[in-house]
Amino acid sequence: MGNPFAGEVAITIGDAVHEAKLTLGALAELEANLHSGSLIDLVARFEGGAFSSRDVIAVIVAGLRGGGWRGQAGDLLAVEFAGGPLGAAKLAATLLASAFTVPQ
Template identity: 40%
Template sequence: MANARRGEIEAVIDGRAQVLCLTLGALAELETAFAVDNLAALAQRFATGELAARDLIRVIGAGLRGGGASVSDDEVAAMQFDGGVAGCAQMVGALLAITFGTAERVPADP
């Protein structure tokens, strides 16, 4: 089960519920993949909303690995997503939103 306080989301991939999380390691992986120098540049890159299919694969792969799965990007490319490509894009949007603070999070306990 995903924990929004930790920046996790849950998505159905290949018919199974999976937890995705962009940990610091996953974000560093994406900085390298997108050839940017820092998190601000990475966030700006994603803010354009112009993501290619290979970008979705990279983000999902990093998110799955951050969530504890041992998968390669090639394996991600062969996966099936609830809702098809549109569902895949929505999942990536939700993961980026919770990671970069644009999604509503569960309030911290007082």
């Protein structure tokens, strides 16, 4: 299980659990890979429910890379996330929230 005080979120890929977190480097890579807007725009899209599947994958990949994963976005195309697409979107939203808030 991820450590919320370190901004970590546990993500299961296949049989392996990975600790993901949006480090500063991961956030910079995420922002560089966004097809539109800034990180603030990305957060606003998630808050408003106007995010794309590309946004979800980009955030998850950045979080996994921040946790030390060496894969590529294409490696996740056939992955089944718990809860399906909605579960993946919740993981991405949790990663974003964990990067910018302090847990209660």
